[in-house]
Amino acid sequence: MSEAQQSWEEHYGQRDRVWSGRVNVRLAELVEPMTPGRALDLGCGEGADAMWLAEHGWHVTAVDISQTALDRAAADAMARNLADRIDLQRHDLNESFPGGVFKLVSAQFLHSTVPLDRARLLRRAADAVAPGGTLVVVDHGAAPPWASKLDHHHHHHEFPTADEVVLSLNLDNSQWDRARVAAVERDAVGPTGQQAVLTDNVMVLQRR
Incomplete structure (x- = not known):
């Protein structure tokens, strides 16, 4: 088992359920108007986004x-009768990547406490977008205020801006449109009930 896999197994082994089970709000906002097709969910975790996509008609390859x-x-x-719409695959995305092309490729908060070549990974994600398809990347714009107590890495990490992330992909501008590249605020509640306004970096890139 690699260091990265061991780290994430320990993370998920801390308790029976790590995430809320709800779809990431930015993904739902951005994808709901789209006509369903094949989707790739990178860093799917416990599968909330994949479930939501499947319930909205997508056939999902979900990777963690x-x-x-x-x-x-x-x-x-x-349990939700979605198994025929979701193909779950284990990949260390530093080493392997799912095959195929997709109408939608989603990377929601794909941050890591262990080394991850994000620029290379997101370029591979862009390569997996079919002509006419969409790459949706949502990142933390800054650490939440409660991160100092829960996650030393994220509290001291410098998060790139949305423009910096897009520039790091080195995409051919003649082949891609920047549908949305912006920092967006939202209200959030922390693990012990703290309320805060968080910043999400939202990047929606469409292949021509």
Whole structure:
């Protein structure tokens, strides 16, 4: 088992459920108007985004490094009669990447406490977008105020701007349109009920 996989297995092993089980709000806002097709969900965790996409008509390839997270996603997909719409695959995205092309490729808060070549990974994500398809990347614009107590890495991490992330992809501007590249604020509630306004960097890139 690699250092990265071990780290994420330990993360998911801390408790029975790590994430809320709700779809990431930015993804829902951006994707709801789209006509469904094939989707790729990178860093799917326990599968909330993949479930939402499947319930809205998408056929989803959902990828994570943690087998524990994928097992939880598989159980939920089965319980919700979505297993035939979700293909769960384990990948260490530093080393392997799912095959195929997709109408939608989603990377929601794909940050890592272990080394991850994000620029290379997101370029591979862009390569997996079919002609006429969309790459949706949503990142933290800054650490939430409660991160100092929960996550030393994220509290001291410098988050790139949305423009910096897009520039790092080195995409051919003649082949891609920047549908939306912006920092967007939202209200959020922390793990012990703290309220705060968080900043999301939202990047929606469409392949011509």
